[in-house]
Amino acid sequence: MFDILRQNLSAHGPIAPEDLDRFTAVCKVVNVKRKKQVLSEGNIPNFLIFVHSGLIRMYTTDKNMNEHTFDFGSEGTWFGDIKSFRFKQPTDTNIEAIEDSQLLVIAHEDLKQLYATVPGLERVGRINAEDKYIQLLDRLKKINHSNYSAEERYQEFLKFHGDIAFRIPNTYIASYLGIATETLSRIRKNMLHNNQ
Amino acid sequence: MFDILRQNLSAHGPIAPEDLDRFTAVCKVVNVKRKKQVLSEGNIPNFLIFVHSGLIRMYTTDKNMNEHTFDFGSEGTWFGDIKSFRFKQPTDTNIEAIEDSQLLVIAHEDLKQLYATVPGLERVGRINAEDKYIQLLDRLKKINHSNYSAEERYQEFLKFHGDIAFRIPNTYIASYLGIATETLSRIRKNMLHNNQ
DNA sequence: AGAGACTCTTGATTTATATCAACAAATCCC
DNA sequence: GGGATTTGTTGATATAAATCAAGAGTCTCT
Numbered sequence: 001m002f003d004i005l006r007q008n009l010s011a012h013g014p015i016a017p018e019d020l021d022r023f024t025a026v027c028k029v030v031n032v033k034r035k036k037q038v039l040s041e042g043n044i045p046n047f048l049i050f051v052h053s054g055l056i057r058m059y060t061t062d063k064n065m066n067e068h069t070f071d072f073g074s075e076g077t078w079f080g081d082i083k084s085f086r087f088k089q090p091t092d093t094n095i096e097a098i099e100d101s102q103l104l105v106i107a108h109e110d111l112k113q114l115y116a117t118v119p120g121l122e123r124v125g126r127i128n129a130e131d132k133y134i135q136l137l138d139r140l141k142k143i144n145h146s147n148y149s150a151e152e153r154y155q156e157f158l159k160f161h162g163d164i165a166f167r168i169p170n171t172y173i174a175s176y177l178g179i180a181t182e183t184l185s186r187i188r189k190n191m192l193h194n195n196q
Numbered sequence: 197m198f199d200i201l202r203q204n205l206s207a208h209g210p211i212a213p214e215d216l217d218r219f220t221a222v223c224k225v226v227n228v229k230r231k232k233q234v235l236s237e238g239n240i241p242n243f244l245i246f247v248h249s250g251l252i253r254m255y256t257t258d259k260n261m262n263e264h265t266f267d268f269g270s271e272g273t274w275f276g277d278i279k280s281f282r283f284k285q286p287t288d289t290n291i292e293a294i295e296d297s298q299l300l301v302i303a304h305e306d307l308k309q310l311y312a313t314v315p316g317l318e319r320v321g322r323i324n325a326e327d328k329y330i331q332l333l334d335r336l337k338k339i340n341h342s343n344y345s346a347e348e349r350y351q352e353f354l355k356f357h358g359d360i361a362f363r364i365p366n367t368y369i370a371s372y373l374g375i376a377t378e379t380l381s382r383i384r385k386n387m388l389h390n391n392q
Numbered sequence: 393a394g395a396g397a398c399t400c401t402t403g404a405t406t407t408a409t410a411t412c413a414a415c416a417a418a419t420c421c422c
Numbered sequence: 423g424g425g426a427t428t429t430g431t432t433g434a435t436a437t438a439a440a441t442c443a444a445g446a447g448t449c450t451c452t
Contacts, residue, residue: 068341083330122318129325134279136332144340145264145374178341381401
């Protein structure tokens with residue numbers, strides 16, 4: 001059950017097995033069904049999520065009730081609204097399962113405690129945070145900071161997330177790319193034509 | 197000279213004074229004139245930057261030679277292309293001074309060494325990285341992930357960066373917002389009209 | 393102080409994509 | 423297996439912002 005998490009924690013330098021045990025001991029296993037909400041805006045999340053299996057997404061809603069997807073999390077990734085988690089503020093983001101998923105959930109106090117006492121854990125945290133930043137910047141560069149047409153953005157998305165693209169409904173992909181569902185539909189049609 | 201940096205490093209838990217000394221000892225002070233390039237795309241940056249004074253920006257260029265500004269760095273912030281720094285890859289980003297600036301520059305090997313030997317430093321690194329991620333996500337939410345009109349994006353920018361907005365030429369602000377300089381010019385004219 | 397380099401403004405025109413609307417296809421799950 | 427829900431498609435129209443072009447301000451640096 002905790003093998004993927006243990007691997008994640010050990011990826012950037014050894015962590016003592018007994019410390020890994022202490023870590024996993026405070027993680028709660030949460031099973032969520034597809035479409036089910038894991039975090040809703042307005043709440044103060046006391047937890048971070050490690051996706052053990054399945055697929056989840058993070059989104060906000062604007063005044064017109066349009067959804068804007070910011071991130072997808074598949075097996076082996078950390079997920080959560082770090083901002084409201086760290087500062088104990090009400091969040092503006094929703095987290096929702098796209099597929100039935102198994103999540104490992106760790107509470108603020110437990111994580112804090114572990115950071116303070118497990119040698120090497122801060123390093124994993126730093127590198128994971130840096131990776132998240134790098135990914136987000138790449139995404140901003142290639143997808144949201146335009147002079148890229150809607151079609152180019154979609155192609156960049158496929159290049160980056162080709163592995164999970166087929167598991168994600170097109171509406172969510174469109175909302176991730178910042179384009180209308182209809183536009184994405186037309187683009188895909190176009191790409192089919194041009195590739196045959 | 198190193199007071200602002202020492203403060204930054206000590207912001208999330210005490211670091212021994214002699215460790216702070218070791219840190220600052222390996223930092224090079226670099227003075228850059230306005231408009232001067234600090235990092236150019238194609239190079240492999242061996243350094244991260246701490247802005248001691250002044251103002252710098254980070255941008256990429258697309259195939260049409262249009263610039264896209266991704267971040268501004270003012271006094272007291274860390275700056276650099278972490279991705280190519282970490283993975284020793286050629287960078288796609290340029291860093292340029294907007295004002296005459298004093299930068300503190302630390303090399304990869306030195307930082308690595310310090311991370312390995314200074315208690316508490318990994319924590320500062322983690323929190324700084326998390327902060328960078330939080331800022332970038334906020335920016336993506338409020339500015340680049342649309343359903344925000346160009347004018348709304350500009351107003352969000354002013355809300356967030358009002359302190360440095362007046363020090364940045366409008367062309368760069370436009371390129372940060374992902375809109376044309378002309379559009380920003382029209383928006384500002386509009387806002388003047390509507391506020392009197 | 394003045395030439396040259398930036399930076400900003402304004403107008404006219406074009407264009408990519410959003411929006412609205414309605415239907416078709418796929419999928420879920422009882 | 424079949425009704426219900428969710429997701430995807432297609433067409434017509436509207437619109438915000440890009441682009442092109444040219445001129446006016448404003449800095450800046452010797």
